Amino acid sequence: MAHRERGDLDGRAATDAPDAPDAPRRALRVERLGCARGGRWLFRDLSFELHAGQALALRGPNGSGKSSLLRQLAGLLPREHGVVEGAAPADLAYLAHQNGLSLDLSARENLALATRIGGRDLSPAALEAALEEVGLRQAAATPARRLSQGQRRRLALARVRASARPLWLLDEPTAALDGDGEQVFARLLTAHLEAGGLAVVATHQALALPLPRCIALTLGPASSRPDPGIAPAPAASPMEFAP
Amino acid sequence: MLALLHRDLLLAARRPADALGPLVFFALVACLFPLAIGPDPALLAVLGPGVIWVAALLAMLLSQYRLFEADLADGSLEQAVLAPGGALAVVAAKTLTHWLSTGAPLVVAAPLLALQYDLAPTATGVLALALLIGTPALSLLGAFGAALTLGLRGHVLLALIVLPLCVPTLIFGSGATTAAQQGLAAGPQLSLLGAALLVSLVTLPWATAAALRLAVE
DSSP: OOSOOTTOOOSOGGGOOOOOTTGGGOEEEEEEEEEEETTEEEEEEEEEEEETTOEEEEEOSTTSSHHHHHHHHHTSSOOOSSEEESOOGGGEEEEOSSOOOOTTSBHHHHHHHHHHHTTOOOOHHHHHHHHHHTTOSTTTTSBGGGSOHHHHHHHHHHHHHHHTOSEEEEESTTTTOOHHHHHHHHHHHHHHHHTTOEEEEEOSSOOOOOGGGEEEEEOOSSOSSOEEEEEOOOSSOOOSSOO | OHHHHHHHHHHHHHOHHHHHHHHHHHHHHHHHHHHHHOSOHHHHHHHHHHHHHHHHHHHHHHTTTTTTHHHHHHTHHHHHHHSTTHHHHHHHHHHHHHIIIIIHHHHHHHHHHHGGGTOOHHHHHHHHHHHHHHHHHHHHHHHHHHHHTTTOSOSHHHHHHHHHHHHHHHHHHHHHHHHHHTTOOOHHHHHHHHHHHHHHHHHHHHHHHHHHHHHTO
């Protein structure tokens, strides 16, 4: 697997070498996936393929099914229509709208316990490095209740990173993040992809990634048959769907 | 599972009021009855086991409606469901934590409250033993109801679902204590109580886990 060995999360993500032997074979395949909520199709006959080192930018207006697609991929919503391959629960890290933090626990406890619940133990040094990486070292002992929304998002991203899962499913990962936080996220994502990971990211922001790494998929409310056209995302355009 | 348990115990320790509330409620209800009924030792000794059991049952339920609620709201429930242990580990950790923080204190406090009802020493011992067997079953039932009603507003439904299911536990539990109070053998009732616990243990966690998976959909 293209991920760090247990415990040596070293805080210098960008220098990780893409050296995993089985990484090139890892892929996420979605065939004719459909999702019906409340008696209507959000999308149907959705097919795409994502290979190691690639990110899928999931776009579309509010209510077009981005979150539902992510939840289907994560296995939280049933996938009765269509086929999903390569998204076993043990392979994925899911970041929802909610950060999944217990507000009464400190940032450090949250990260340590979430990682252990995910089946992976971090050494104390690795824990500090992971917090440092997202700029939360000063706030490590602060209860999550007293962290700002942006800091909570950073902590949630640190959890995804520390999970060392090959497939990241991220729902609006940059919500509430400031400019620096967005850069932190871009660094994490780039390192993840360079190490052979995959990511599906629902976002309104352009992902600051080199073109071959990033493919885009737009879900639309009007078309019952979403356009699975693979088009490179614009390098750095502002919010695409803002009026 | 162990990590989940660690987290839940840590959370329970951070919110001692959540565990203390049911205990205080239990003690208050059990203390109010002698005040309302009046100082008639014979009557109190007859009513005692039933009153203490009903108070324990309500105290357990009172604390349980938000068993999964905070975790659902902050998103950690779906993270835990996706984790290797799955929903079943969540149920096990939550139920065990709830029993340790709520049920176990009731078991310890019950003999003290029994003093007010002039229960015989053997009856007091049987009461504690019956609560020790019965409260885990109540925790399991409450967790089931909490998972079924997760995401709904209002908690009357939880009581409506769980209270009827608690009836066997209540009958055998207070029956054992009453039998001991009258000098009869409490063994059969305690065995039936143990059977109720075992049935709960082998059926309810799976049903609760299924309800949780539906709740995070």
